[in-house]
Amino acid sequence: MEGGQPAFSPSPPRALYIHFPFCLSVCPYCDFVVYGGAAARGARSRVDALVDALETEIGLRAAEARRSFPAAPLGSVYFGGGTPSLLSAGQVDRLLAAAADGFGLAADAEVTLEANPGPSDRGDLAGFRAAGVNRLSIGAQSMIPAELTRLGRRHSLADVARTVAKARQAGFGNVSLDLLYDVPTQTHASWRRSLTAALRLEPDHVSAYALALDDPDAEGLAGPTGDHLPLRPGARKWRERARPQQDEDRAAACFELADQLLERAGLRWYELSNWSRPGAESVHNMTYWRRLAHEAVGPGAHSFDGALTRRWNAARLDGYLAALSAGALPAGGSDTVEEGTATAELAILNLRTRTGLPAFLAGSPALRPSLAWARANGLIEATDHGGLRLTLPGRLLANELFARLLAASGSIAAAVA
Numbered sequence: 344m345e346g347g348q349p350a351f352s353p354s355p356p357r358a359l360y361i362h363f364p365f366c367l368s369v370c371p372y373c374d375f376v377v378y379g380g381a382a383a384r385g386a387r388s389r390v391d392a393l394v395d396a397l398e399t400e401i402g403l404r405a406a407e408a409r410r411s412f413p414a415a416p417l418g419s420v421y422f423g424g425g426t427p428s429l430l431s432a433g434q435v436d437r438l439l440a441a442a443a444d445g446f447g448l449a450a451d452a453e454v455t456l457e458a459n460p461g462p463s464d465r466g467d468l469a470g471f472r473a474a475g476v477n478r479l480s481i482g483a484q485s486m487i488p489a490e491l492t493r494l495g496r497r498h499s500l501a502d503v504a505r506t507v508a509k510a511r512q513a514g515f516g517n518v519s520l521d522l523l524y525d526v527p528t529q530t531h532a533s534w535r536r537s538l539t540a541a542l543r544l545e546p547d548h549v550s551a552y553a554l555a556l557d558d559p560d561a562e563g564l565a566g567p568t569g570d571h572l573p574l575r576p577g578a579r580k581w582r583e584r585a586r587p588q589q590d591e592d593r594a595a596a597c598f599e600l601a602d603q604l605l606e607r608a609g610l611r612w613y614e615l616s617n618w619s620r621p622g623a624e625s626v627h628n629m630t631y632w633r634r635l636a637h638e639a640v641g642p643g644a645h646s647f648d649g650a651l652t653r654r655w656n657a658a659r660l661d662g663y664l665a666a667l668s669a670g671a672l673p674a675g676g677s678d679t680v681e682e683g684t685a686t687a688e689l690a691i692l693n694l695r696t697r698t699g700l701p702a703f704l705a706g707s708p709a710l711r712p713s714l715a716w717a718r719a720n721g722l723i724e725a726t727d728h729g730g731l732r733l734t735l736p737g738r739l740l741a742n743e744l745f746a747r748l749l750a751a752s753g754s755i756a757a758a759v760a
């Protein structure tokens with residue numbers, strides 16, 4: 344590092360993300376790579392073929408890593424989706440064994456699995472725990488029945504409570520709930536009821552996200568090698584109706600209320616959209632927010648070399664399965680950024696966290712004007728270690744600061760290109 348400019352060098356992956364692209368039904372707001380219906384269960388299920396492909400890709404990616412780096416065991420594995428709780432416990436065990444064989448798995452590794460709380464798709468929680476999963480992330484999204492219906496969710500409020508109880512019975516000591524705000528028809532009062540109901544279940548971790556209704560087709564992300572699927576016509580119509588019902592001021596008020604109620608319940612914010620009890624922070628997601636190297640397998644999955652290059656798999660399932668059944672890596676793409684952009688990314692990711700920006704980055708000449716603007720407007724404050732951290736107003740206006748940091752590094756044009 345020179346003058347606040349860090350050096351960027353590729354490093355072995357610290358974490359592995361495994362994408363499971365199937366759901367029993369696809370919610371209209373979902374932007375993840377997901378296939379619903381018959382592909383997920385029944386005579387035409389493609390789950391077994393996917394597990395074969397995932398196991399092969401893990402082996403191929405691990406072999407690549409071994410050629411470039413000394414052995415370094417993974418600190419976390421994350422099964423995301425989709426609905427990975429549709430996997431059997433045996434399939435989860437098989438994929439974890441592939442990860443351990445290929446990369447190595449630390450003895451204290453965090454292993455997270457996302458689960459939908461409905462009785463048809465919450466899966467074998469005791470079996471998952473026995474297979475080595477030690478953290479469960481439950482996609483509640485709302486604790487208000489009318490909002491669940493509006494979002495196209497298949498579960499009930501009682502299903503969420505049953506899933507949390509079953510997770511505790513299975514021995515999970517770290518249970519997280521996902522919630523959405525700025526949902527169409529949602530009010531400040533209904534958001535309060537949703538948070539209150541969630542907190543009654545005593546989760547160890549809560550993720551609260553503002554509902555984003557993007558258009559991957561318009562953004563050029565859904566081509567043959569893109570990392571998104573084309574938007575379904577029904578989902579497009581749903582979003583067109585939903586967007587006018589969203590409100591930035593209401594979203595900001597909902598964020599402030601979440602921070603107040605969650606902190607009062609003993610869940611401290613540690614990242615812009617995440618709160619946890621001490622020690623229950625997501626190890627896997629902190630890998631992303633610290634801009635550390637991570638590997639990823641599955642359709643649409645993204646990996647990062649820890650330096651300047653990100654790589655992704657194409658989202659199309661047929662191409663993914665065909666390539667790996669032939670023993671080849673799937674199609675996809677990659678993007679390499681300039682070091683100035685990488686510095687801005689590192690600053691932004693650190694600022695997303697409670698730990699904040701370390702002193703060496705706070706002194707970067709390229710970032711200093713944007714940080715001075717933020718400090719003058721009460722968006723950041725000094726930490727005990729000489730760094731900088733977002734204040735509550737700063738967390739509400741973080742995107743404005745992040746845009747300034749990117750512009751200062753000359754990366755806006757590159758991001759649009």
